[in-house]
Amino acid sequence: xxxxxxxxxxxxxxxxxxxxxxxxxxxxxxxxxxxxxxxxxxxxxxxxxxxxxxxxxxxxxxxxxxxxxxxxxxxxxxxxxxxxxxxxxxxxxxxxxxxxxxxxxxxxxxxxxxxxxxxxxxxxxxxxxxxxxxxxxxxxxxxxxxxxxxxxxxxxxxxxxxxxxxxxxxxxxxxxxxxxxxxxxxxxxxxxxxxxxxxxxxxxxxxxxxxxxxxxxxxxxxxxxxxxxxxxxxxxxxxxxxxxxxxxxxxxxxxxxxxxxxxxxxxxxxxxxxxxxxxxxxxxxxxxxxxxxxxxxxxxxxxxxxxxxxxxxxxxxxxxxxxxxxxxxxxxxx
Amino acid sequence: xxxxxxxxxxxxxxxxxxxxxxxxxxxxxxxxxxxxxxxxxxxxxxxxxxxxxxxxxxxxxxxxxxxxxxxxxxxxxxxxxxxxxxxxxxxxxxxxxxxxxxxxxxxxxxxxxxxxxxxxxxxxxxxxxxxxxxxxxxxxxxxxxxxxxxxxxxxxxxxxxxxxxxxxxxxxxxxxxxxxxxxxxxxxxxxxxxxxxxxxxxxxxxxxxxxxxxxxxxxxxxxxxxxxxxxxxxxxxxxxxxxxxxxxxxxxxxxxxxxxxxxxxxxxxxxxxxxxxxxxxxxxxxxxxxxxxxxxxxxxxxxxxxxxxxxxxxxxxxxxxxxxxxxxxxx
Numbered sequence: 001x002x003x004x005x006x007x008x009x010x011x012x013x014x015x016x017x018x019x020x021x022x023x024x025x026x027x028x029x030x031x032x033x034x035x036x037x038x039x040x041x042x043x044x045x046x047x048x049x050x051x052x053x054x055x056x057x058x059x060x061x062x063x064x065x066x067x068x069x070x071x072x073x074x075x076x077x078x079x080x081x082x083x084x085x086x087x088x089x090x091x092x093x094x095x096x097x098x099x100x101x102x103x104x105x106x107x108x109x110x111x112x113x114x115x116x117x118x119x120x121x122x123x124x125x126x127x128x129x130x131x132x133x134x135x136x137x138x139x140x141x142x143x144x145x146x147x148x149x150x151x152x153x154x155x156x157x158x159x160x161x162x163x164x165x166x167x168x169x170x171x172x173x174x175x176x177x178x179x180x181x182x183x184x185x186x187x188x189x190x191x192x193x194x195x196x197x198x199x200x201x202x203x204x205x206x207x208x209x210x211x212x213x214x215x216x217x218x219x220x221x222x223x224x225x226x227x228x229x230x231x232x233x234x235x236x237x238x239x240x241x242x243x244x245x246x247x248x249x250x251x252x253x254x255x256x257x258x259x260x261x262x263x264x265x266x267x268x269x270x271x272x273x274x275x276x277x278x279x280x281x282x283x284x285x286x287x288x289x290x291x292x293x294x295x296x297x298x299x300x301x302x303x304x305x306x307x308x309x310x311x312x313x314x315x316x317x318x319x320x321x322x323x324x325x326x327x328x329x330x331x332x333x334x
Numbered sequence: 335x336x337x338x339x340x341x342x343x344x345x346x347x348x349x350x351x352x353x354x355x356x357x358x359x360x361x362x363x364x365x366x367x368x369x370x371x372x373x374x375x376x377x378x379x380x381x382x383x384x385x386x387x388x389x390x391x392x393x394x395x396x397x398x399x400x401x402x403x404x405x406x407x408x409x410x411x412x413x414x415x416x417x418x419x420x421x422x423x424x425x426x427x428x429x430x431x432x433x434x435x436x437x438x439x440x441x442x443x444x445x446x447x448x449x450x451x452x453x454x455x456x457x458x459x460x461x462x463x464x465x466x467x468x469x470x471x472x473x474x475x476x477x478x479x480x481x482x483x484x485x486x487x488x489x490x491x492x493x494x495x496x497x498x499x500x501x502x503x504x505x506x507x508x509x510x511x512x513x514x515x516x517x518x519x520x521x522x523x524x525x526x527x528x529x530x531x532x533x534x535x536x537x538x539x540x541x542x543x544x545x546x547x548x549x550x551x552x553x554x555x556x557x558x559x560x561x562x563x564x565x566x567x568x569x570x571x572x573x574x575x576x577x578x579x580x581x582x583x584x585x586x587x588x589x590x591x592x593x594x595x596x597x598x599x600x601x602x603x604x605x606x607x608x609x610x611x612x613x614x615x616x617x618x619x620x621x622x623x624x625x626x627x628x629x630x631x632x633x634x635x636x637x638x639x640x641x642x643x644x645x646x647x648x649x650x651x652x653x654x655x656x657x658x659x660x661x662x663x664x665x
C-alpha cells in the first residue's frame with residue numbers, strides 16, 4: 001500500500017435530493033475528444049521528494065542532479081537549496097468521448113482527477129501523449145481566478161472576455177448571468193464581500209454563459225443551494241442537448257450518478273475502470289467502503305441516513321406547529 | 335437508448351467482494367495509439383497544447399484586445415480601491431513621490447548636476463524610469479504569479495504581459511500630468527532655470543508611446559524567463575538599480591566617465607553604449623521635449639533610435655514569449 005492510499009479521504013457523499021435521479025439519455029454522435037497516452041508531470045520548485053517515497057514507486061520523484069563532487073557538501077542543505085521535484089500526476093491515460101456524452105470522473109483524493117481534467121481542457125501541458133478535441137473546451141473550476149477587489153459586474157466582463165466573448169456579447173448576456181447566479185444587487189459590490197456560495201454561483205454562471213462545446217466541471221456543484229443545483233443540472237442538459245459534452249469531477253457519487261452516463265475511475269494517475277455509470281459507481285462505492293477504517297457497513301449507513309431523515313422530518317413538523325401557533329396567536333390578537 | 339463507449343479491451347468487471355480493498359488493475363486500452371490518432375484525424379479534431387503558428391497567434395491576440403484593455407484598467411483601478419481616498423491615490427502617489435525628490439535633491443542637497451534645472455531633470459528621470467522598471471518587474475510576475483488563472487482559462491498567454499504594461503501606462507497618465515506641473519513650477523524656484531511650454535511638448539505622447547512598445551517587449555522577455563526560472567526575479571532589483579545609475583536617471587552619467595582611469599578608446603565605446611542604450615535614449619527624448627536644456631537639444635538621431643529600439647524589443651520579445659506558449663502553466 002502506498003502513501004496515497006494511506007492518506008485517502010473517505011468521503012463518499014450522498015446527496016439525498018439526487019437519489020433516484022437519472023441522467024438524460026441522448027444520442028451519441030461522433031468522437032469529439034480523443035486522449036492518447038496522456039502523461040502529466042509538473043515541476044514542484046521548493047520541495048524535494050524524500051528518498052523513501054521514491055523507493056515505494058510513488059508518483060513524486062526527485063530529479064537526479066549529477067553532482068557527485070558536491071554531493072556531500074550539498075547533502076545537508078538538499079531540502080533547502082535547489083529543491084526541485086516532479087509530480088507524475090497522470091500516468092498514461094487513453095480514452096475517447098463522443099458528442100452528447102456526460103462523463104463523470106471519480107477517484108480518491110490525489111488520484112489525478114483534477115490534473116487530468118485540466119490537461120484535457122488544454123490548461124496543463126502534458127509531458128507525453130496528446131489530446132485532440134473539436135471545438136473549445138471550457139473548464140469550470142472552483143478557483144477560477146477573478147478579481148476579488150472588483151464588483152461582480154466588472155468580473156462578469158473580465159470572465160466573459162477571457163472566455164472569448166466580445167464586450168457586446170457580454171453586455172447582452174449580463175442579465176441572464178446575474179439571474180442565473182441569483183445574486184441580485186450584490187452584483188454591484190466587490191466580489192470579496194460575497195459568500196463562498198455566491199462566488200461559486202457567479203463563476204458557474206459566467207463560465208457557462210459562453211455555451212461551450214465541452215463543459216468541464218470540477219467539484220463546482222458542491223457549493224450552492226438546491227435551487228441552484230437544479231438550474232445547473234438543466235444547464236448541463238442544455239449543453240448535452242446541443243451535442244456538447246460534459247465532464248464532471250465531484251466527490252458526491254450521487255451527483256455523478258444523477259448527471260452522468262459514463263464514469264471514469266482513476267487511481268494513482270491511471271484509469272482503472274471505464275464504463276456505464278451504475279457499473280463503475282457500484283464498484284467504486286464498494287471500494288471506498290472497504291477502505292473505511294471503522295468498517296461501516298452499508299446497512300449501518302442506511303440506518304444512520306434513516307435516522308437523520310426522521311430527525312429532519314421531526315424538526316420540520318415542529319417548525320410547522322410553531323408557525324401555526326403563531327398564526328393562531330396573531331389571529332386571536334386581531 | 336444508447337450505451338456509452340468504452341475503450342477497454344475486455345468489459346470491466348467490478349472487483350470481487352473479497353479484494354474490494356484494492357482497486358482494479360489499470361485498464362489496457364483496446365485501441366493502439368496509432369488507431370486513436372487516426373480516429374482523431376478522421377473526425378477533424380484539433381490537437382490541444384500545441385503552440386499555434388505565429389500568424390494565427392497574432393490574429394487570436396488581436397481579437398483579445400478588449401480583454402487586454404479591460405484587464406489592464408481593472409487592475410489599475412483595483413490597486414487603489416481598498417483605500418478611503420480610492421482613486422485619488424492615482425494622483426496623490428506621484429505628487430508625494432515628486433515631493434520627496436524635490437525635497438532631497440533639489441532643496442536639501444541642492445546639487446547642480448551640470449544642468450540648469452536639476453529638479454526637472456530628476457523628476458522626469460525618476461518618473462519615466464519607474465515606468466520601465468515596473469514594466470520589467472510586473473512583466474516578470476505576469477505569468478509566474480498567475481498560475482491559477484492559467485490553469486482555469488484558455489486564452490493567448492501574451493494577453494497577460496501586455497495588459498500588465500497597459501495597466502502601468504494607465505497609472506502613468508496621471509503621473510505624467512503631475513510631472514509636467516512639477517517641471518513647470520520648478521522653474522519658479524530661485525536658482526533653477528525657467529521651463530516654458532513649447533510646441534515640442536506636443537511630442538510627449540509620441541515618446542511615451544515608444545516607451546510603451548519598448549516596455550511591452552521587455553515584459554514579454556521577462557515573463558518567459560521568470561516563468562521557467564523563478565530565481566531570475568530575485569536578481570532583477572539589483573540589475574534594475576545598476577541600469578538606473580548607468581542611464582543617468584538622477585545625475586548625468588557622461589560627465590563621470592571622463593574621471594575614470596581607463597584607455598581613451600575604451601572610454602569612447604563605453605560612452606557610446608551608455609548614451610545610446612534604450613533607457614538612456616527614452617530619458618533623453620522626454621527631457622529634450624519638456625526641458626529647454628543645452629545638454630538635450632532635440633535630436634533626430636535619438637528619435638530614430640527610440641523607434642528602432644521599440645520595434646526591435648517588441649518583435650524579439652514577442653517571439654521569445656510565443657516560443658514558450660505551450661509551457662506556461664505547467665510549472
